[in-house]
Amino acid sequence: MVTNLDDGTFDFCETLTDAQDALAREMLERASAKWPLRVMHILAEAKGPLRFSRVLERVEGISQKVLTQTLRTLESDGLVTRTLYPQVPPRVEYELTPLGGELLVEVVTLWQWIANRLPDFEAARVKAPRAEATSKS
Amino acid sequence: MVTNLDDGTFDFCETLTDAQDALAREMLERASAKWPLRVMHILAEAKGPLRFSRVLERVEGISQKVLTQTLRTLESDGLVTRTLYPQVPPRVEYELTPLGGELLVEVVTLWQWIANRLPDFEAARVKAPRAEATSKS
DNA sequence: CCGAATCCAATTGGATACTG
């Protein structure tokens, strides 16, 4: 749908169906969202499987319900694996898939680009204290 | 805060304050969100200023209220300029800033990466309905 | 231990009406 050119402008082509385009947008939004990003981050840091409780501890501020939902979505998107060990008490481990790891690398690249331009964004916010919009954290 | 290495793993360093890190995360989330991305997209396509009404027409499915909010946020983040021409009836034009254009390039890069991996994501979604995970060992 | 279920507060977004 979109190609960015060397000169910083764009070229728009129609190689994706609407459904594919919508799916790509959705994945982009999900992967950049607050909780999924932080969860993938934690799992990447761990460099191995983590139990539910460990993830809950390390993702500061998340509730158990939201973590469960986040992990379910990540799992159904193929970014995280969920492994149940049928013990008593049960043990469940989550791990980043190769696909999830690759996606995280890409997202982090964008994140770093933004971090490098932080002075610009900070300056903009000082200059235009208009809408201190949609921030929760 | 995070550096991705050649081998696909990560290295975590502490060059940003918590506040800066939070800001970068917030910008990442905003720029990847549904409406802001589509609005920036439209403005980039236009390759010049667009009136409010034109943007409203071209961003399919957005309401006037949400478009106003979205543009306010983009403006206060320095991604879009708002120019008011004090006429009757008033005319207001929005245009992508250089910073906004650069950010869009980066986001589109990620978007394209995702689009290239769409088969993987589609496959994951088909496979994942509610299969009870099998133990690995 | 994991997480589903329930209840509830807060936020979001659409539709409509109104103003400079």
Next chain:
DNA sequence: CAGTATCCAATTGGATTCGG
């Protein structure tokens, strides 16, 4: 034309309780 204001429906997230 480009909003702001208001009302309302839908969604989201926290806290708590219960169950395998």
